[in-house]
Amino acid sequence: MPPLLADVVAALETAYPPALAQDWDAVGLVCGDPAEPVTRVHLAVDPTAAVVEEAIAAGADLLVTHHPLLLRGVHGVPADEPKGAVVHRLIRAGVALFAAHTNADAAxxxxxxxxxxxxxxxxxxxxxxxxxxxxxxxxxxxxxxxxxxxxxxxxxxxxxxxxxxxxxxxxxxxxxxxxxxxxxxxxxxxxxxxxxxxxxxxxxxxxxxxxxxxxxxxxxxxxxxxxxEHPWCEQAADVLRRALPDLTVAVSTLRTDPWTLGGHAATPPSEKEGP
Structure with missing residues (x-):
């Protein structure tokens, strides 16, 4: 029998105790049924829509991220809002979400x-x-x-x-x-x-x-x-592989850094070559 989501959460919280989190933080299980079995886990820094799609395509039952999806208080999760869309997509696909943030920093x-x-x-x-x-x-x-x-x-x-x-x-x-x-x-x-x-x-x-x-x-x-923070993903993956050897654990290959372009400072006109 595969481990239950509750077993995976217990392994993660042993490595990254929730008590270590800052009082303003929001860590732990965001969505998912602790009684459901888990066979595949996907790890990433950010719970973005693209990462969620990657996890679903990989057949994951659980997405573990460093950054919480709902760090700041919300009054609803409508599907036409970015955070709500992620919650709805996860639930419809049967994928749980867990976050280890400042507790993973302090562990x-x-x-x-x-x-x-x-x-x-x-x-x-x-x-x-x-x-x-x-x-x-x-x-x-x-x-x-x-x-x-x-x-x-x-x-x-x-x-x-x-x-x-x-x-x-x-x-x-x-x-x-x-x-x-x-x-x-x-x-x-x-x-x-x-x-x-x-x-x-x-x-x-x-x-x-x-x-x-x-x-x-x-x-x-x-x-x-x-x-x-990306190196942490492999660390957390190793935590799960050691604690629950029957799990298939993968780390996201997506770059979720929001910046997409880099550049060089423009050369002042007086320093350009040529006439």
């Missing part, structure tokens, strides 16, 4: 452990001991900041956003802090940790600029939010 191992592992960073401690979010670790050996930025770019899924570095290209990098998802609220913790570089997503102009003006501030690497 050990969690989102930032997966990011660190993807970058070759050996984790030593949490970046924020009070919440368990973020990680501090070491590279296998020292390398230049330029080489480290290239390492990050080669280690994460490609996005239009790309990878941006702020710091001296020749600076030696050995100790690193990472935080999957938006992490500029922890810039002060990265400075206090005395690391050489901090990798996160969604860094804003003013907080980044003010951070870099402080003495001893680590160099910054800014990546796409989706790319920083």
């Amino acid at each position: 050990e191992p969690g989102v930032s452990d997966a990011l660190a592992d993807a970058l070759g960073v050996v984790v030593e401690a949490p970046l924020d001991p009070s919440s368990g979010i973020g990680r501090i670790g070491r590279l296998p050996g020292p390398e230049s900041f330029e080489a480290f930025v290239a390492r990050v770019g080669a280690s994460l899924p490609t996005t239009a956003w790309g990878v941006r570095g702020a710091g001296d290209p020749a600076r030696t990098i050995e100790r690193v802090a990472v935080s999957g998802g938006a992490g500029d609220s922890m810039l002060h913790l990265a400075r206090a940790a005395g690391v050489d570089a901090y990798v996160t997503a969604d860094l804003r102009h003013h907080p980044a600029d003010e951070h870099l003006q402080r003495s001893g501030a680590p160099a910054l690497v800014d990546v796409a939010h989706w790319a920083s």
Whole structure:
């Protein structure tokens, strides 16, 4: 007999306890009958319509995502609204939806452990001991900041956003802090940790600029939010494969980063070649 949805939820909540979630978060089972059997599970960062269609096409009974579908309060889920359309499509197709968000960030191992592992960073401690979010670790050996930025770019899924570095290209990098998802609220913790570089997503102009003006501030690497959290999908897939070997578990191949085009700064007319 295949495991029940309740069994799969129990395995996920053992790895990512709901009690670790922030009080504003919305984690756990979004839709689905705990008494129904599950044979196939699909994992993704975002519960977008395209990901739902991918899961249905794969024959999944359960879609597990990092980002919650209903994070902010709603008063209804009509099928002619984006979130409502997703709920209706899932229910009609018999696919359950489960989200592990800030509880997966704070778990050990969690989102930032997966990011660190993807970058070759050996984790030593949490970046924020009070919440368990973020990680501090070491590279296998020292390398230049330029080489480290290239390492990050080669280690994460490609996005239009790309990878941006702020710091001296020749600076030696050995100790690193990472935080999957938006992490500029922890810039002060990265400075206090005395690391050489901090990798996160969604860094804003003013907080980044003010951070870099402080003495001893680590160099910054800014990546796409989706790319920083995608390594977690394989981590969660392994959790389920170990706990419930009879499950077929797959990770989404879709890029759900919302940015679709990248570009280069225009060359000022005075600098263009030719007459």
